[in-house]
Amino acid sequence: MLEFTINGEKHQADVPPDMPLLWVLRDVLGMTGTKFGCGIAQCGACTVHLDGVAVRSCQLPAGRVGDRAITTIEGVGNTPAGAKIQKAWIDLEVIQCGYCQPGQIMSAAALLASNPAPDDSDIDAAMAGNICRCGTYVRIREGIKHAARS
């Protein structure tokens, strides 16, 4: 039995330690906001925070999480940076189909929490691993700047 702290709440899951955290979140705990895209750490759809750091949950064995706090898209709006990013995404209508956006928001929130005034190169570096098939990259960049100004 593994124990996790997710969005401030304790959860237990009877899963093998090598099961990817993404599987635990979606299939065992029913938290389906975090998306499956590629499964090989190439698209960013599965991004969550571990102690505030953006990580790809599809390639993170559940047994390696330890006592680090997990934040998912379901809870990131309760953090100051996450709330600003989500408001900016709504204000600027960043989203198109939406599939990649939980991961985009998680990466953007981690960036804003660590760098309250990111420039274009900071944004490009932080968001490089998040793929959007709909090509919302320009609005994502503007959304992060809008959130930083708010």
Ligand code: FES
């Ligand atoms: S599903 Fe994890 S990076 Fe694509």
Ligand code: FES
């Ligand atoms: S909004 Fe459709 S994949 Fe990004």
